[in-house]
Amino acid sequence: MFAAGRLISVFRRRTQEAPEDPPQVVKPGGKGRPTPKRADAQKARRQPITAPSNRKEAYKRVREKQAEQRVKAREGMSKGDEKYLLKRDKGPVRRLARDYVDSRRTIGSYLMYGMFAIVALSLLPIAAAKLLVLFAPPLLLAAVFVEGLWISSRIKKLSAERFPDAETKGVGLYAAMRAMQIRRLRMPAPQVKPGQEV
Known part of the structure; x- marks a missing residue:
């Protein structure tokens, strides 16, 4: 009986004592941890593929992805990202x-506001307002046209000076058309403030 109890206590002591881990040898300049096995590394890289259960779900995912890409493209375009x-x-x-x-305040950017004001004036039963409505639109359009020509010639000259080897075809018309757009609605969005030196 005594021998059996002693034998049990010996086995119990052995199971309670955990074996000591071998000391980790760290190489100087190493990463400080053992290299994982290839199978473990591949298992960690694997991501579960959740395939859509039906066609409706697949179309929904495609639409969501396209919407995200459109938002990203719109933001990039607004910031002027090439x-x-x-x-x-x-x-x-x-x-x-x-x-x-x-960098300039142009007459063309206020053209739409001017036209709305002219339409509003045409509704007033005043003779002076009717006369203004008759002459204001052609004068406004002429001013925008002259301004467009000036901007076009100026930007052609400036781009030829700064980028002599670059293609400058159509840049004058491009600048003139941008000058006619409302500043808030320009795309790509303005990157400089009015009055800022370019």
């Missing part, structure tokens, strides 16, 4: 044209 710009907006010459126009 990666997301349209072909007509790419290049240093076009960027110079945009910055040149955006």
Whole structure:
């Protein structure tokens, strides 16, 4: 009986004592941890593929992904990121044209507001307002046209000076058309403030 109890206590002591881990040898300049086995590393890299259960779910995922890409492209275009710009907006010459126009307050950017004001005046039963409505639109359009020609010639000269080897075809019309847009609605969005030196 005594021998059996002693034998049990010996076995119990052995199981309670945990074997000591071998000391980790760290190489000088090493990463400080053992290299994982290839199977473990591949298992950690694996991500579960959750395939759509039906066609409706697949279309939903495609639409969500496309919506995310459109938002990303719109933000990139607004910031003037070359990666997301349209072909007509790419290049240093076009960027110079945009910055040149955006650094000025143009008559063309107020054209739409002027036209709305003229339409509002035409509703008033005043003779002077009727006369103004008759002459104001052609004068306003003439001013915008002259301003467009001046901006076009100025940007052509400026781009030829700064980028002599770059393609400058169509840059004058590009700048003139941008000058006619309302500043808030311009795309790519203005990167310079009015009055800022370009």
